Amino acid sequence: MSDTPLIDELEKGPWPSFVREIRRAAEQSATARDLINILELSYKDKKTHWKHGGVVGVRGYGAGVIGRYVDMPEQFPGVAHFHTVRVNQTSGFVYNSKGLGEIMDIWDKRGSGMTNLHGSTGDMVLLGTSTDQLEPIFTDIAEKGWDLGGSGSDLRTPSCCIGPARCEFAMIDTLEMTRELTNHYQDELHRPAFPYKFKIKIAGCPNDCVASIARSDLSLIGTWRDDIRIDEAEVAKYVDGSDIDVWREVVMMCPTQCMDLDGTKLSIDNSNCVRCMHCINKMPKALRVGEDVGCTVLLGAKAPIVEGAMLASVIIPFLELEAPYDNLKELIEAFWEVWDEDGKNKERIGEFMERMGKGEFVEAVGAILEENDSEVKLGSAIEQIFHPRENPYIFYDEYLEEDGN
Numbered sequence: 001m002s003d004t005p006l007i008d009e010l011e012k013g014p015w016p017s018f019v020r021e022i023r024r025a026a027e028q029s030a031t032a033r034d035l036i037n038i039l040e041l042s043y044k045d046k047k048t049h050w051k052h053g054g055v056v057g058v059r060g061y062g063a064g065v066i067g068r069y070v071d072m073p074e075q076f077p078g079v080a081h082f083h084t085v086r087v088n089q090t091s092g093f094v095y096n097s098k099g100l101g102e103i104m105d106i107w108d109k110r111g112s113g114m115t116n117l118h119g120s121t122g123d124m125v126l127l128g129t130s131t132d133q134l135e136p137i138f139t140d141i142a143e144k145g146w147d148l149g150g151s152g153s154d155l156r157t158p159s160c161c162i163g164p165a166r167c168e169f170a171m172i173d174t175l176e177m178t179r180e181l182t183n184h185y186q187d188e189l190h191r192p193a194f195p196y197k198f199k200i201k202i203a204g205c206p207n208d209c210v211a212s213i214a215r216s217d218l219s220l221i222g223t224w225r226d227d228i229r230i231d232e233a234e235v236a237k238y239v240d241g242s243d244i245d246v247w248r249e250v251v252m253m254c255p256t257q258c259m260d261l262d263g264t265k266l267s268i269d270n271s272n273c274v275r276c277m278h279c280i281n282k283m284p285k286a287l288r289v290g291e292d293v294g295c296t297v298l299l300g301a302k303a304p305i306v307e308g309a310m311l312a313s314v315i316i317p318f319l320e321l322e323a324p325y326d327n328l329k330e331l332i333e334a335f336w337e338v339w340d341e342d343g344k345n346k347e348r349i350g351e352f353m354e355r356m357g358k359g360e361f362v363e364a365v366g367a368i369l370e371e372n373d374s375e376v377k378l379g380s381a382i383e384q385i386f387h388p389r390e391n392p393y394i395f396y397d398e399y400l401e402e403d404g405n
Contacts, residue, residue, distance in 0.1 A: 004036060006043040022114065031112035031128050034078030038070055056083055056131055058138040062191045064148025065134060081130040085111070085137055086123035086149035088182065091175040092162040093118065099144075106140045120215070121199060122159030123149035153346075154192035158182050160202035161209040169280070170204030171222035171293035172321055177202050180324055181332075194336070195343035195352070205289070206277045212301075212312070217349050218332065219298040219312045224290035227270040228279070234286035236264040250282050294320045297328075299335065300350025310350045313358065315365075316378065327376050334368040 002008050010019045022039075025032035042049050049071050056067040066084040073080035087103065103124065107113055112128030119125040129137065138148065149157035158181050161167070163174030181200060182189065188198075201212035202220045212219035239246050239261070246266070251259045258272035259279065266286070268279075280287045297319050298312035321328065335349065338361060343352045353361045366378040 004040040007036065007040050025112065025114050028108075029113045030078040031082070032078075032114060034076040035082070035112070035114075035128065038072070038076050038079055041072075050082070056134060058134055058148070060190075061138075061148060063151045063154050064190065066151055079128065082112075082128045083131065083134065085126040085129060085134070086119065086121070086151055086157070087126060087141060088147045088149040088157050089118055089122050089124050089159065091178040091182075092160055092165055093122075094162065094165060094175075102144045103141065103146065106137065106144075110137045110140065121149065121156045122201075123157050148190065150189045150197075152192040153194045153196050154190070154198070155185050155188040155194070156197050156199045157189065158200040158202070159210060161204050163202075163204040167204055167209075168284070169207060169277070169289065171224060171289060172202070172204055172220075172295050173323075174202045174204045174222070176323060177220070177321070177325060177328075181329075184324075184329065188336075194340060196346050196348050198336070198349060200332075202295075206275050206296075207281070213298060214301050214309075214311055215303070216301055216312070217299065218335070219301060220295045220328075221298065222293065223275050223296045223318060224293045225318045226290035226292040228268055228273065228290060229288040230266060230268070231286050231288075232265065235266045235283070238283050238286055239264045244282060246283070250279050253278055294318050297331065300348075300353050302348045302350050310354075312350070313353070315362065316376075319376070327374070330369060330372060330374045331365075331376050334365045334372075334374075337368055338364045 007019050011017045019036070019039075022032050022036055026036060038049055051069050051071050052067060057063070057065045064086050066086070068082045068084060070076050070079045070082065090099075103126075104113075104115075107115065107126050110129060110133045111126055114127040116125035116127060126137075141147075158178045160174035160178040161170075163170040163172070165175060188194075198218070199216040200218045200220070201210045201216035203210050203212045204222045206221055206223060208219075208221055212221060235246075238244055244250065247261055251261050251266075255276055255278070256272045256274055258269040260267045280289060295318075296314060297316040299315045300310055301312035302310050316331070319328065319331075339349045339352050342356070343349070347355075356364075362378055369376050369378065
């Protein structure tokens with residue numbers, strides 16, 4: 001009979017198993033072998049055997065290392081210390097084999113050899129090392145040009161989609177923006193001083209391939225504010241010769257019904273377009289985004305830890321961008337100033353904004369921007385919707401509207 005019958009169940013079936021990967025690492029790592037055993041014991045006892053025994057890190061940094069210890073170090077010496085090291089990922093998660101090989105060589109030498117590419121925040125997560133190896137690990141990765149990421153109540157490592165490197169829909173340079181913000185905010189990234197964590201994710205277009213609208217405190221999504229460009233000849237080809245039923249799959253699927261098709265002529269009421277990208281995704285040869293591009297700024301998304309899940313709220317529908325993005329930095333710092341002044345411990349900025357009231361929050365941010373003579377202007381009313389039918393948060397019956405309720 002197997003020594004680990006409970007976690008053996010996680011290897012059954014056709015799907016990939018993290019247990020199988022740990023076993024592979026265990027062929028060369030005592031840490032991985034003890035990890036398997038402590039995991040089996042946790043399933044058997046129906047409780048965790050991990051504990052947080054104190055803050056660990058590297059000299060000069062308050063972030064980047066998550067301390068973890070086991071409560072049975074004598075029985076499982078391989079995981080007596082099992083610290084996690086976060087390494088700042090590249091913009092768009094683009095690596096070459098040389099860079100990855102250097103990290104893996106360091107980790108095989110200094111840690112368990114197990115990794116998580118990538119963590120929810122975005123970092124390369126190196127799983128399992130001891131306290132005495134933290135400084136050598138930092139020295140080794142720094143010599144190769146890498147740095148630690150964020151952890152704790154600070155700016156978490158900014159991340160983005162692959163943007164203009166590979167995607168024809170990208171309207172902003174997500175890679176350059178991420179690098180610029182990461183380099184500019186090194187203090188905020190490495191030295192926790194906020195009420196709680198703050199995540200920035202950047203998407204090149206409203207398809208939002210990094211799910212920034214649901215996963216980041218500050219979501220920056222590429223958008224346009226002029227008209228969708230239409231190639232009538234390509235529209236005709238879609239209508240006459242493609243597998244797409246343009247009427248059913250494009251026109252009728254428009255969330256605001258702002259499109260019409262007369263034979264092979266497609267028309268769009270751009271004033272009613274909400275930039276959902278559906279029509280462009282379905283007919284990329286015929287439809288293109290506009291040429292006047294920038295980003296939509298949204299604030300306040302989070303996972304359901306304290307107050308429940310929250311989607312981000314639009315703060316600025318369209319912000320013009322130009323490197324080095326001074327207007328964006330002024331806006332970010334105004335957000336932080338209001339939140340840092342009155343935010344509670346462990347209160348995300350979205351929760352703080354809800355508690356304070358979105359209107360008051362926007363007014364406070366606007367006052368700071370005005371005081372600093374910023375070119376960024378916030379209106380007194382932030383309108384996210386035009387008609388109730390376009391608001392995904394509100395459900396109503398037609399009879400209530402007819403009755404005047």
